[in-house]
Amino acid sequence: MxxxxxxxxxxxxxxxxxxxxxxxxxxxxxxxxxxxxxxxxxxxxxxxxxxxxxxxxxxxxxKKEDLVHTVLRKDFSEWAESARQAAVDAEDPWAALTAFYEQALTGYARHRAIMENFSLTWTVPDLEGLQQLRRVIERLCAGAAGLLRPGVTVDDLLLLLVSLGHAVQITDDCRPQMWNRLLRISLDGLRAEHHEPLPADTAPGTRPPGPDREVRPSGPSHPAAGS
Amino acid sequence: MxxxxxxxxxxxxxxxxxxxxxxxxxxxxxxxxxxxxxxxxxxxxxxxxxxxxxxxxxxxxxKKEDLVHTVLRKDFSEWAESARQAAVDAEDPWAALTAFYEQALTGYARHRAIMENFSLTWTVPDLEGLQQLRRVIERLCAGAAGLLRPGVTVDDLLLLLVSLGHAVQITDDCRPQMWNRLLRISLDGLRAEHHEPLPADTAPGTRPPGPDREVRPSGPSHPAAGS
Amino acid sequence: MxxxxxxxxxxxxxxxxxxxxxxxxxxxxxxxxxxxxxxxxxxxxxxxxxxxxxxxxxxxxxKKEDLVHTVLRKDFSEWAESARQAAVDAEDPWAALTAFYEQALTGYARHRAIMENFSLTWTVPDLEGLQQLRRVIERLCAGAAGLLRPGVTVDDLLLLLVSLGHAVQITDDCRPQMWNRLLRISLDGLRAEHHEPLPADTAPGTRPPGPDREVRPSGPSHPAAGS
Amino acid sequence: MxxxxxxxxxxxxxxxxxxxxxxxxxxxxxxxxxxxxxxxxxxxxxxxxxxxxxxxxxxxxxKKEDLVHTVLRKDFSEWAESARQAAVDAEDPWAALTAFYEQALTGYARHRAIMENFSLTWTVPDLEGLQQLRRVIERLCAGAAGLLRPGVTVDDLLLLLVSLGHAVQITDDCRPQMWNRLLRISLDGLRAEHHEPLPADTAPGTRPPGPDREVRPSGPSHPAAGS
DNA sequence: CATGAATGAGGTTTCATTCAT
DNA sequence: TATGAATGAAACCTCATTCAT
Known part of the structure; x- marks a missing residue:
C-alpha cells in the first residue's frame, strides 16, 4: 500500500x-x-x-531455543546426509555399514550440542534429522541382512551410534581415533557368526508398569532414594 | 596446633x-x-x-566443587568396588569380565554425576576411584588374556565402560535393559576369535602437536573454527 | 531556499x-x-x-512521542467536535449537556491513549483539543446557567468527564452502558435543586506551597513517604 | 535431624x-x-x-508479581478497613456513606498501583480486599436504604469509587480536594429525591453475545477496527 | 559451630531508535 | 526516499558464595 x-x-x-x-x-x-x-x-x-x-x-x-533448534536441525541433517553418502559410496553392504559409522563418528560426533540433543531425543522421532538417520540405518540393515547377527535391530544400531558418539566426544581431544578401536570391536560383535540371541529388550515402547526400577541387584540405593 | x-x-x-x-x-x-x-x-x-x-x-x-569431588570419589570407589566384587565372584575369567560390566552398568551407570565426571576425567588418572577401576580392569585383562582379542587394551575396556554407561543413562528410563544388547555385542566383539588387529591408537598420551584437529575428512569445519 | x-x-x-x-x-x-x-x-x-x-x-x-502527540491532537479534536455537535443538536440546554456527555463517553472514551493523555494533561491547557473541549463546556455551562447547581465550574465538568471516561474504559468491555448509570447520577447531582455550596477548591492553579501533602487525615503515610 | x-x-x-x-x-x-x-x-x-x-x-x-500481590493485598485491605471504620464512626447512615467515600478517597486513592489493580479487577471478586470493600458497601447500602435513590446497586457505588478514585489520582497533586466537589455532586445524585429510574444495566454478567460493540452511534470506527 | 538470609554478577529477552541498502 | 535490519541499554530472574545472628 x-x-x-x-x-x-x-x-x-x-x-x-x-x-x-x-x-x-x-x-x-x-x-x-x-x-x-x-x-x-x-x-x-x-x-x-x-x-x-x-x-x-x-x-x-x-528465543534461544529457536536458534539452537535451527542450528541443530541443520547440522543434524548434514550429519545424517554425510553419513548416508559415505554408506552409498561403499562397495559392499558391510563396508557400507562400516563407512556409515566411520563417517558419522568422524564428521560430527565432536559436536557437543548435537550429541546432547541426540542423547536427549533419540527415542522421540520428531526431529527430521533423526528420522533421516533412522532411515539410513534401516537401509543399511536391510542391505546387510545376512551379514548382521540375527536379532539386531535398528534401535540397536542407533544406540550404538549414540554410545560411540559419546566415546568420540570424550576421547577425540586427547586420543584421536581411539574410538575407532571401539567401533571395530562393536562391528565385529555385530557380525552374523555370533549365534547367541541378544537379550530381550523388555520394554520396546516405554517403561513397563510395575514396581519402579528394581533393576539394580546390589548397587547402593541412594540414587533412587527420594530423600 | x-x-x-x-x-x-x-x-x-x-x-x-x-x-x-x-x-x-x-x-x-x-x-x-x-x-x-x-x-x-x-x-x-x-x-x-x-x-x-x-x-x-x-x-x-x-566450594561446590569440593563437595562434588568428595561425593564422586566416594561413589566412584564404591562403584569400582562393587564391580570388582562381582568379577571376583565369577566362575571363570570371561564370566568375570561379563559380570564386571553387568554390575558396573547396572549399579551406578544411572548416577548422572558419576558418568559426567567419568566422561570428563577418564584420561586424568588423578582420581582414586578411576585408578581402582583401572586396576580391576587390568586384572580382568590379565585373567582373560587368551580369551580376549589380541591388541585390546585396558583403555579400550575403560572407554567401553564409559560408552555403555552413557547408553545406560539415556535408555534406562524408557527402555530398561536395552543397553544389555549393546553389551553382548561389544563383549562378543572382544573375543579372541576376531583376528584382525585393532586400528592403532595413534596418540597414546595426549593430543599430538601439529595442525589442530584435521581428523574430519569431509564434515564441515566450523566446530574447529576457533572464532 | x-x-x-x-x-x-x-x-x-x-x-x-x-x-x-x-x-x-x-x-x-x-x-x-x-x-x-x-x-x-x-x-x-x-x-x-x-x-x-x-x-x-x-x-x-x-520520536514515538511525536507520533503519539500528533494522533492524540487529531483524535482529541475530533472527539471534542463530535461532542460539541451532539450538544448543538439538542433541543434545550440541559439536553445539550446530557447529549454532550453521552456522545463524549460513547464515542471516544474507549480510546485508551486519549484517556491516558486526558488524565495526564487535563490541567495543562496546552493541547488544542483540550481547549476546544473546555470551550464547549463553557458554552454548555453558560447555556444551562439557571439549571446548573450554583458553584459548579467548567473544571468540575471537565473532571467529571475524565472520571466517567475512566469508568467507561474499565466497564465497557464487560458491562456495556453501566457507566450510563453513573452519568445519570452525576447529572442529577449537578442540577440546581441542590443548594448546598460545593466545597472550596483550595488550589485553583497549582499545588499551594507549604508542607507537602498533609491532606490525608488517617491513611497510612507510606505512599507519600519518600523512602 | x-x-x-x-x-x-x-x-x-x-x-x-x-x-x-x-x-x-x-x-x-x-x-x-x-x-x-x-x-x-x-x-x-x-x-x-x-x-x-x-x-x-x-x-x-x-516473582515480581508475588511482591506486587502481597503489597496490594495488604494496602487494599488496609484501605478497605480504614474506609469501613470511618463509616462505622459516623452518626447516621448517610453520614456513613459520605464518610466512607471521603476516607476511601482521601486515604489511598493516590496509590497508583491500587487504583490500577482496582480498575483491572473490580469485576473479578477474587481479591480479598475487593470482597471486603464490597461487603462494606453492601452494609452501607442496607443502612441507607430509604435515603438512596431507588435502583442504585452495590456495583454502582463500587464503580463510583473507582471512578472518583481516578479523579483523585489525576487531581490531587495539583488541585487537592478538587475531587471532593465531584464527590458532593455524585452523592447528591444518589439521594432518594431523584425518582427517575436509572438506565438498565443491560449486561449484568459479561458482554452479551451478538455483533461486537455496536455501541457507538457516531464516533469514528478505528478504535474497533481490528486490522 | 549452625543457620539461612543477603549478595550481585550473569543469564535471557524486549524495544525505542539509528543506519546501510 | 522507503525499507527493515541492527543496535544496545535495560528489565526480569537465578544461583554460587558470604556473613550476621
Whole structure:
C-alpha cells in the first residue's frame, strides 16, 4: 500500500543481503559455539562471535531455543546426509555399514550440542534429522541382512551410534581415533557368526508398569532414594 | 596446633559428633541429588535434602566443587568396588569380565554425576576411584588374556565402560535393559576369535602437536573454527 | 531556499504524494493501535499496521512521542467536535449537556491513549483539543446557567468527564452502558435543586506551597513517604 | 535431624529478626514505589529503596508479581478497613456513606498501583480486599436504604469509587480536594429525591453475545477496527 | 559451630531508535 | 526516499558464595 515501486514490484527489495549474511553468520557462529560448549552457552558469546548485537540475534531467532533448534536441525541433517553418502559410496553392504559409522563418528560426533540433543531425543522421532538417520540405518540393515547377527535391530544400531558418539566426544581431544578401536570391536560383535540371541529388550515402547526400577541387584540405593 | 593431645581430644570430640553427622548427611544427600540431576544442581537442593543450612554445607565444603569431588570419589570407589566384587565372584575369567560390566552398568551407570565426571576425567588418572577401576580392569585383562582379542587394551575396556554407561543413562528410563544388547555385542566383539588387529591408537598420551584437529575428512569445519 | 516557487513546486510535489499517503496511513494505524492498547504499545505494531517500514515512520515522526502527540491532537479534536455537535443538536440546554456527555463517553472514551493523555494533561491547557473541549463546556455551562447547581465550574465538568471516561474504559468491555448509570447520577447531582455550596477548591492553579501533602487525615503515610 | 539444640527445640531459631526487618522494608518500599509509579516499576528501584540486594528481594518474593500481590493485598485491605471504620464512626447512615467515600478517597486513592489493580479487577471478586470493600458497601447500602435513590446497586457505588478514585489520582497533586466537589455532586445524585429510574444495566454478567460493540452511534470506527 | 538470609554478577529477552541498502 | 535490519541499554530472574545472628 505505501511506497510502491513504479514497475519493480516483482523484484523484491534488495537490502536483505546483509540480513542474510548476518543470519548465516549467526547460525555459523552458533554452530561453532554449540559444537564447542553445548547448549548451555551464553547467547552473548554467539552474538559476539557473529559480530552482531543481541537485538539482531533476537530478531532472527526470538528465543534461544529457536536458534539452537535451527542450528541443530541443520547440522543434524548434514550429519545424517554425510553419513548416508559415505554408506552409498561403499562397495559392499558391510563396508557400507562400516563407512556409515566411520563417517558419522568422524564428521560430527565432536559436536557437543548435537550429541546432547541426540542423547536427549533419540527415542522421540520428531526431529527430521533423526528420522533421516533412522532411515539410513534401516537401509543399511536391510542391505546387510545376512551379514548382521540375527536379532539386531535398528534401535540397536542407533544406540550404538549414540554410545560411540559419546566415546568420540570424550576421547577425540586427547586420543584421536581411539574410538575407532571401539567401533571395530562393536562391528565385529555385530557380525552374523555370533549365534547367541541378544537379550530381550523388555520394554520396546516405554517403561513397563510395575514396581519402579528394581533393576539394580546390589548397587547402593541412594540414587533412587527420594530423600 | 598439637596434632593429637589425649585430654584435648575429649573436649573437642563432643561438638564434632554433630559435625560428623552433618557431614555425612550432606554427603549422602549430595550423592542422591547428584545422581539424579547431575552436577548442575542447585546447592540449595542439597542443603535442603541434607537438613542442614547453607552455612554448614559451606563450612564443610568451601566450594561446590569440593563437595562434588568428595561425593564422586566416594561413589566412584564404591562403584569400582562393587564391580570388582562381582568379577571376583565369577566362575571363570570371561564370566568375570561379563559380570564386571553387568554390575558396573547396572549399579551406578544411572548416577548422572558419576558418568559426567567419568566422561570428563577418564584420561586424568588423578582420581582414586578411576585408578581402582583401572586396576580391576587390568586384572580382568590379565585373567582373560587368551580369551580376549589380541591388541585390546585396558583403555579400550575403560572407554567401553564409559560408552555403555552413557547408553545406560539415556535408555534406562524408557527402555530398561536395552543397553544389555549393546553389551553382548561389544563383549562378543572382544573375543579372541576376531583376528584382525585393532586400528592403532595413534596418540597414546595426549593430543599430538601439529595442525589442530584435521581428523574430519569431509564434515564441515566450523566446530574447529576457533572464532 | 525559496519559499514558494511555482515551477519547483511541481517537481517537488510528485514524490510527496507517497509521503502524504504514508503519513496518513501511519497516523490512522497509530490511532487504531493507540486506541486499543494505549501509549505503551510497541512502535513496530504501528509500522506493521501502517504498511510502512520503521524508517518511514521515524522519518515522519522522529520520536514515538511525536507520533503519539500528533494522533492524540487529531483524535482529541475530533472527539471534542463530535461532542460539541451532539450538544448543538439538542433541543434545550440541559439536553445539550446530557447529549454532550453521552456522545463524549460513547464515542471516544474507549480510546485508551486519549484517556491516558486526558488524565495526564487535563490541567495543562496546552493541547488544542483540550481547549476546544473546555470551550464547549463553557458554552454548555453558560447555556444551562439557571439549571446548573450554583458553584459548579467548567473544571468540575471537565473532571467529571475524565472520571466517567475512566469508568467507561474499565466497564465497557464487560458491562456495556453501566457507566450510563453513573452519568445519570452525576447529572442529577449537578442540577440546581441542590443548594448546598460545593466545597472550596483550595488550589485553583497549582499545588499551594507549604508542607507537602498533609491532606490525608488517617491513611497510612507510606505512599507519600519518600523512602 | 542435623544440628539439634539440646533443650531448646521448642524455641525457634532467632535469626529471622533481620529477615523480618528486611521483608518489611521490602514491602514498605514496594508499597511506596508502587503507590508512586504503579506496577510498571523496575524491581531494582524497590530493592534500592529497601536497602537490600536483588537476591534478597527475590528470596522473599520469587516473582515480581508475588511482591506486587502481597503489597496490594495488604494496602487494599488496609484501605478497605480504614474506609469501613470511618463509616462505622459516623452518626447516621448517610453520614456513613459520605464518610466512607471521603476516607476511601482521601486515604489511598493516590496509590497508583491500587487504583490500577482496582480498575483491572473490580469485576473479578477474587481479591480479598475487593470482597471486603464490597461487603462494606453492601452494609452501607442496607443502612441507607430509604435515603438512596431507588435502583442504585452495590456495583454502582463500587464503580463510583473507582471512578472518583481516578479523579483523585489525576487531581490531587495539583488541585487537592478538587475531587471532593465531584464527590458532593455524585452523592447528591444518589439521594432518594431523584425518582427517575436509572438506565438498565443491560449486561449484568459479561458482554452479551451478538455483533461486537455496536455501541457507538457516531464516533469514528478505528478504535474497533481490528486490522 | 549452625543457620539461612543477603549478595550481585550473569543469564535471557524486549524495544525505542539509528543506519546501510 | 522507503525499507527493515541492527543496535544496545535495560528489565526480569537465578544461583554460587558470604556473613550476621
Amino acid at each position: 505505501a511506497a510502491q515501486e513504479p514497475e519493480d514490484t516483482a523484484r523484491r527489495r534488495a537490502p536483505r543481503v546483509d540480513a542474510i549474511r548476518n543470519r548465516e553468520a549467526i547460525v555459523e557462529a552458533a554452530s561453532a559455539v554449540l559444537a564447542e560448549q553445548g547448549t548451555a552457552v551464553d547467547v552473548r558469546e554467539i552474538a559476539r562471535r557473529s559480530g552482531v548485537g543481541m537485538g539482531t540475534l533476537y530478531r532472527h531467532f526470538p | 598439637a596434632a593429637q593431645e589425649p585430654e584435648d581430644t575429649a573436649r573437642r570430640r563432643a561438638p564434632r559428633v554433630d559435625a560428623i553427622r552433618n557431614r555425612e548427611a550432606i554427603v549422602e544427600a549430595a550423592s542422591a541429588v547428584l545422581a539424579e540431576q547431575g552436577t548442575a544442581v542447585d546447592v540449595r537442593e542439597i542443603a535442603r535434602r541434607s537438613g542442614v543450612g547453607m552455612g554448614t554445607l559451606y563450612r564443610h565444603f568451601p | 525559496a519559499a514558494q516557487e511555482p515551477e519547483d513546486t511541481a517537481r517537488r510535489r510528485a514524490p510527496r504524494v507517497d509521503a502524504i499517503r504514508n503519513r496518513e496511513a501511519i497516523v490512522e494505524a497509530a490511532s487504531a493501535v493507540l486506541a486499543e492498547q494505549g501509549t505503551a504499545v510497541d512502535v513496530r505494531e504501528i509500522a506493521r499496521r501502517s504498511g510502512v517500514g520503521m524508517g518511514t515512520l521515524y522519518r515522519h515522526f522522529p | 542435623a544440628a539439634q539444640e539440646p533443650e531448646d527445640t521448642a524455641r525457634r531459631r532467632a535469626p529471622r529478626v533481620d529477615a523480618i526487618r528486611n521483608r518489611e522494608a521490602i514491602v514498605e518500599a514496594a508499597s511506596a514505589v508502587l503507590a508512586e509509579q504503579g506496577t510498571a516499576v523496575d524491581v531494582r528501584e524497590i530493592a534500592r529503596r529497601s536497602g537490600v540486594g536483588m537476591g534478597t528481594l527475590y528470596r522473599h518474593f520469587p
